[in-house]
Amino acid sequence: MEKSFLLGLYETMFRIRTFEEEVKRQFEDGNIPGFIHLASGQEAVSAGACAAINKDDYIGSTHRGHANLIAKGGRTDRMMAELFARETGYCKGRGGCLHITDMSVGSLGANGIVAAGIIVTNGAALSSKLLKNKKVTLSFFGDGATNQGKFHEAMNLASLWSLPIVFICENNLYGEATPQAKHMKTKDIAVRAKAYDMPGIVVDGQDVLKVYEVMTDAVKMARDGKGPSLIEAKTYRFHGHHIGDPETYRTREEVEEWMEKRDPIKLFKAKLLKDFKVSGSEIDPIETKILKEIENAVRFASESPAPDPATLTQNVYA
């Protein structure tokens, strides 16, 4: 693999992490309202998956969507401005964390209703099929979402119509305060693909190269008209369900063990240095650049104006 490509993966993950941690600080400083769902710890899934598709392909996202959008090419300044509820935000401050999106980079939207985005992504895949434009759609959702009826209906329809779509379950082991074992009996969510005669694959969601690899095959299948797949990426969220979550459902030890031993960024950096002979001097400038970028994003956001109340009724209709 090209070194530039590998460094690109690292940059994406580092950008996501830096953004998320800054969002947490800004929220705690009272600069961000509403409910914020962070994806720190899950970077490798978004980075690996989006590296496997093209700029003009589509993704569908969830309430925990910052990482998905950044990996697809979203700008961190417009994102930060959205979280700050400013007019310069991607959604003009109307969407916030739950609905953050940039349709110009192919994000169909972040849906705050669990699993509601999955049925919508089928539609994008359907138009690609009808328009014969060879685009592929990635549909992101969590483990808890796979207990929703919409997940089932979407999977069945996608398999029946062999839509050019890949379903990616970011299994971070919890749905809000509920561990997987308390919301389903199934151990591997990937087996649910059997119900639709669809390939179901489990992958280590902390290993960006493994994610990239399985996704590359699944995307090729989809693009070649051979139908959808369900990829279950086992991952973990380092922070609470939303900022302020008391986290009574898991131990501090569990979290710290993941942060130490299974941090996707640490793991990949070590691999870059060891297996790919990348030198620290090649990585440092990337990190510096990103830190600056996020600093500027915060400045951009805080200097941007809030929406004008007089514009409240805009964009309800065409």
Add this chain to the structure above:
Amino acid sequence: MEKSFLLGLYETMFRIRTFEEEVKRQFEDGNIPGFIHLASGQEAVSAGACAAINKDDYIGSTHRGHANLIAKGGRTDRMMAELFARETGYCKGRGGCLHITDMSVGSLGANGIVAAGIIVTNGAALSSKLLKNKKVTLSFFGDGATNQGKFHEAMNLASLWSLPIVFICENNLYGEATPQAKHMKTKDIAVRAKAYDMPGIVVDGQDVLKVYEVMTDAVKMARDGKGPSLIEAKTYRFHGHHIGDPETYRTREEVEEWMEKRDPIKLFKAKLLKDFKVSGSEIDPIETKILKEIENAVRFASESPAPDPATLTQNVYA
């Protein structure tokens, strides 16, 4: 097996068939309004399944529910009166074919919304669990219903809570005008049980003894607190989706072949005579009795009064 038990199974199937065929005549004569869904051809599923449970166990039914209710002990006169929209009907003429039920024999109701009955049957199983009364619930639905989100949510919840329930998919190969291959890629619906870590079993729905056998095991499992199962009974409806269905989606030959070679009543009668040494003189009186019963049911229905418009607003609230 006791001869009386075997003859009982035969009687149930013969009662269902005679009732359904009479309903068809009465509808065609203009005595029954609305949409009528007949279960002729599917008798062995209801008869075999309900023979495996107790009088005080529960069943949940669908738009094609006459057979389920008769097998659970519903009276054909009150049923016919309901289809005639008379005050003496089980639902006082308010329900009709789509909602026909007798809660006193343990039928939770026939739900006209595909798959909507499945989520409700879970609740009955849940109260049995909470009240520790050892009752079991049978949940009937069709092949098309298994593409509904509610099916998925109900199966997952039942398995997670190991509810005392058995899910019975009456796979009659079509959902309205859509053959199974056009509504799902999966060949056997039973495999969908895997998504919930639940046993899934395929059984010949035209063989009442086979149905009884698998159901007996599944019911025992449920009653013993070992959790639910999904039983897929492959069957066939001899008539259209509803009376008046043009049936453009299947050939006359296909229908006739099933009627000749796979009629559950013919098959079981032959088995009784051959394998179980039952004599025709033991069967004839049963058939005569049933024919008389259905004749009386029609008389009862046609002599019963229509509801009084003044009672329209009754039973909306307690």
Add this chain to the structure above:
Amino acid sequence: MTEMKLITGKDAIRDALIEEMRRDKTVFLLGEDLEQATFGVTDGLLEEFGAERVRNTPISENAIVGAAIGAALTGMRPVAEIMFADFLMDAMDPIVNTMAKARFMTGGQAKIPMVIRTPSGAGLSAGAQHSQSPEALFMHIPGIKIAVPSTPYDMKGLLKTAIRIDDPVLFFEHKMLYYEGGEVPVGDYTIPFGKADVKRKGKDVTIVAVLAMVKKAMMAADILANEGIEVEIVDPMTLNPLDMETIINSVKKTKRLLTVEEGARTGGIGAEIAARVAEDALDYLDAPVKRLGGSDTPIPFSPVLEEAMYPTEDTIANAVKQMLG
């Protein structure tokens, strides 16, 4: 003068679909059993347009509406069918929380040019779950346009507009109107949303009626005419946008308002219209407003009970006389 032909409501819908699909390749249909359609609306379309553009779906209302939304977001103009309006309840989440809100939530990035067609209304003894008229519910959901045609002419013209505009539209087709005949121009025409149609001119009482109730109101008008009472019948055509101007101008003339709908009376279409009149034209009213609607009960299977729960030409005529007497 444009050439006219007599067709049924069913064929008016069918013709609109065929003409729009021929005109615009991005228009396609999806829904349950479109090949052998419950009310025959889409029969034969598969033959002309093929299985890619006439898509039979599994019984998955959420997946149907969701797929339509996603396709609309990405360059298509889907027309989804929900087999009975009662089943809209199954897809209420994608309709209310995504379809209606996506444009607003994204600050205007999302465009959702889609139509959901669905047969509503009673009259077939189909019972409580296959006979409902839920139109009024959606007036309370900002972001959804709502069409409620009462004649073949209106059905065809409004459906073409629904398919061409860039907002999501809920298009209600009353089952009983599928088989009613009416004059329709040969060839292409559209009817704008938000413009009420005065179906009959009169000076004594304003009747606002929708869907199948327009015909009942027209029948009542004939009964009343024999007694020298001239009612004006206003058909809003669309509930969102709602043309209150035409309604209020009529009320200013007649000084009396009667609303007639098939859905449950409480919280119905008439509630909003009556409230608007009480806000904006109170001083013109010479008599209390009146609302007729379905009884506040589920819909019974029994034909005699079903009949008893809806306004008829007689109950409408009597209501008018009460208002005048």
Add this chain to the structure above:
Amino acid sequence: MTEMKLITGKDAIRDALIEEMRRDKTVFLLGEDLEQATFGVTDGLLEEFGAERVRNTPISENAIVGAAIGAALTGMRPVAEIMFADFLMDAMDPIVNTMAKARFMTGGQAKIPMVIRTPSGAGLSAGAQHSQSPEALFMHIPGIKIAVPSTPYDMKGLLKTAIRIDDPVLFFEHKMLYYEGGEVPVGDYTIPFGKADVKRKGKDVTIVAVLAMVKKAMMAADILANEGIEVEIVDPMTLNPLDMETIINSVKKTKRLLTVEEGARTGGIGAEIAARVAEDALDYLDAPVKRLGGSDTPIPFSPVLEEAMYPTEDTIANAVKQMLG
């Protein structure tokens, strides 16, 4: 005189649940994340009542409501929680087509004593899918009783009644009221459904308000009192049954009606109430009725926009002055 204590709305709900579960073994809870509840209402209940009666569910709103219906049909009194009222849309089918209709469709055989509790309302910058006030939608669905308490006292008393009656109840808890304090009697008491509560007596204008808008109306009343204007504030307490008698008697006294709600103004609670007054008390009105409600838009994330879309004490006070001026 009964002993009183000051508690929050959240604890009023919590106490009602605890007392009813102690009183009646057939009462149990099911819903998402009840162990670590989003608004803390059910925290700690698992410890007292155990996992059998405090049931955490998967994210499956249809299965939750369906299970509650089935349990209610077979001898239990389930209290289901839908985490946000917005998610009622996910379970709209079982609520509208089964829960509301089962008793009627079965000719009275089915009895469904269940409650669906759900937090509604805005104020937390939770955006378009986590801030809605859909109460009015359900007024249009016969067969569902609807509670809309505005104080801890009402919350506890109405919830106990909701749990004890034999009809299905939708119980709305406004998020902002969870943390408001109020006096509540120590020990058991219930409040009947269908009886409005006059929260403030006055002679000049009748204000009908629900949920969080009652407090805003009370604040407006204080502002107005300084200017010598005495408004009467009527809180319907339940929307079905709806106590129109109390509302109309108030209007007959004040000759003026203003309705205030948080949900979208069009097709809202005020529409039905205003229409009823225009039907049954028109001649008593000295001024056009007025309705204040949420703007007819989805709910924006931005706090400044969210603020701008709802009635405030000032907009309420100004509306009252307009009606008098």
